[in-house]
């Protein structure tokens with residue numbers, strides 16, 4: 001399998017906090033990889049290092065065979081790296097269509113192409129019928145979808161979703177998982193960060209487990225979650241008694 005993203009011996013500290021500790025893992029092209037671990041394990045820091053918010057102190061990050069270090073956030077976005085934030089930030093003044101179209105204009109040479117791309121994205125994300133609604137009127141779960149739609153307008157190869165299900169009801173969560181699957185089916189590789197294990201096992205082809213910034217385990221979701229080290233570090237002693 002071809003790796004689209006490789007972290008090799010990556011290290012990052014914030015003052016005295018060793019957030020990422022000599023971490024190595026690959027993201028394979030086309031997969032949905034779950035990145036899990038307890039609070040503070042370094043999941044969001046991984047996203048920030050890959051998307052260019054921070055630079056690693058040492059180690060190598062490779063995207064599509066290109067080393068990432070000095071490229072800015074927009075450079076990396078143009079290379080095909082997209083991410084959502086834990087708290088969505090819509091363009092309050094714009095309609096649903098315009099907020100996707102505005103970004104599509106930056107990533108398409110012709111206005112016609114940008115318009116077509118925005119329409120296709122609204123179709124995929126089930127926004128077509130409310131395309132003229134102001135973003136500020138969207139409920140929270142739809143704001144998360146709009147965040148994904150705006151990411152799609154950057155024509156990503158890798159989409160990193162950082163806790164995009166937090167605060168959703170089970171029904172909203174299932175609809176969101178279906179959306180992530182549809183996005184993945186268009187050929188976009190997904191890095192999926194989530195606390196709800198039922199969602200991770202339903203969605204992810206593979207998981208990587210972090211603990212205190214270091215690699216702990218990887219493999220098929222159900223297999224990894226049965227490992228003693230993972231249960232101890234993350235899931236807690238009670239986990240074995242919980243169905244999901």
Ligand SMILES: Nc1ncnc2c1ncn2[C@@H]1O[C@H](COP(=O)(O)OP(=O)(O)O)[C@@H](O)[C@H]1O
Nearest residue numbers: 014017019037038039040041042043044045046
């Ligand atoms: N900008 C920052 N400044 C200082 N400490 C940070 C910063 N970002 C993350 N950290 C610390 O790095 C560690 C990993 O955080 P984070 O990547 O957010 O974990 P996770 O997303 O897995 O919950 C935590 O101890 C956190 O407090």
Ligand SMILES: [Mg+2]
Nearest residue numbers: 043044045162
């Ligand atoms: Mg986080």
